[in-house]
Amino acid sequence: MLEVEGLTKYYSSGVIHKRYVKAVDGVSLIIKKGETLGLVGESGCGKTTVSRLILRLIKPTGGKVLFDGVDLFALKREELRKIRSRMQMIFQDPESSLNPRMKIKDSISEPLKLRKLPKKEIEQRILELMEIVELLPEHINRYPYQLSGGQNQRVILARIIAVNPDFIIADEPTSALDVSVQAQILNMMKDLQKKYDQTYLFISHDLDVVKSIADSIGVMYLGRILVYSITQSIHIHRDYYLPLQLRWGLL
Numbered sequence: 001m002l003e004v005e006g007l008t009k010y011y012s013s014g015v016i017h018k019r020y021v022k023a024v025d026g027v028s029l030i031i032k033k034g035e036t037l038g039l040v041g042e043s044g045c046g047k048t049t050v051s052r053l054i055l056r057l058i059k060p061t062g063g064k065v066l067f068d069g070v071d072l073f074a075l076k077r078e079e080l081r082k083i084r085s086r087m088q089m090i091f092q093d094p095e096s097s098l099n100p101r102m103k104i105k106d107s108i109s110e111p112l113k114l115r116k117l118p119k120k121e122i123e124q125r126i127l128e129l130m131e132i133v134e135l136l137p138e139h140i141n142r143y144p145y146q147l148s149g150g151q152n153q154r155v156i157l158a159r160i161i162a163v164n165p166d167f168i169i170a171d172e173p174t175s176a177l178d179v180s181v182q183a184q185i186l187n188m189m190k191d192l193q194k195k196y197d198q199t200y201l202f203i204s205h206d207l208d209v210v211k212s213i214a215d216s217i218g219v220m221y222l223g224r225i226l227v228y229s230i231t232q233s234i235h236i237h238r239d240y241y242l243p244l245q246l247r248w249g250l251l
């Protein structure tokens with residue numbers, strides 16, 4: 001589904017002497033259809049920059065991204081818009097990606113309205129989607145501030161299912177939630193992934209969270225991927241990531 005090759009992003013810094021921040025420094029990865037790649041690493045190692053490069057939200061310094069065989073960096077704006085509708089991103093903080101002045105039903109139905117479905121059908125579909133993510137019908141007329149963090153993250157999941165994307169980038173989607181809600185949302189994402197055959201890039205700084213959801217794992221450090229392994233055998237590389245875990249204060 002996704003093939004990334006030698007992806008780089010340098011930011012220039014330094015006023016007198018030109019210097020570069022190597023935010024992403026030659027990242028290559030492959031995600032098979034229907035699978036989840038977990039990307040872990042400490043704060044500032046380049047995880048979010050990788051995801052923004054993949055979605056072409058920022059300009060790459062170098063490298064290549066193939067999505068379903070299509071070279072994203074070679075596409076014209078109109079072609080890119082079309083293919084982007086097959087990709088969705090879930091952000092760390094659910095409240096910031098929901099419009100605070102929009103009721104839940106409007107947030108969920110935004111993508112449906114773009115498809116110009118009849119009003120009745122849209123309402124029916126909103127209720128169906130809310131049921132899938134286990135939101136109650138009484139939530140339909142509420143605003144984001146009237147829901148909990150976990151409930152808002154469900155609203156975002158409902159909106160994503162409405163679009164029915166092939167590929168989802170989830171950037172720390174559960175880090176703002178408490179542990180029990182986090183587990184519920186992760187399980188829901190796993191179920192939905194199976195049901196709708198979705199492919200995930202799942203970003204987190206928490207190795208245990210990533211291990212619970214990913215088929216393979218990339219450990220990032222200073223813009224590079226240090227360890228790349230299928231999840232079941234990541235313990236083989238314990239020597240590599242042990243020092244990192246110590247640095248992150250996980251042990």
Ligand SMILES: Nc1ncnc2c1ncn2[C@@H]1O[C@H](COP(=O)(O)OP(=O)(O)OP(=O)(O)O)[C@@H](O)[C@H]1O
Nearest residue numbers: 011021022023042043044045046047048049050205
């Ligand atoms: N627009 C920018 N200009 C200059 N440097 C930037 C810019 N955006 C990001 N960086 C730098 O690139 C590096 C990677 O940032 P990035 O946001 O990708 O990290 P991250 O791994 O997502 O961190 P976190 O876990 O804290 O979200 C950081 O050192 C950051 O300061």
Ligand SMILES: [Mg+2]
Nearest residue numbers: 047048049171
């Ligand atoms: Mg980030």
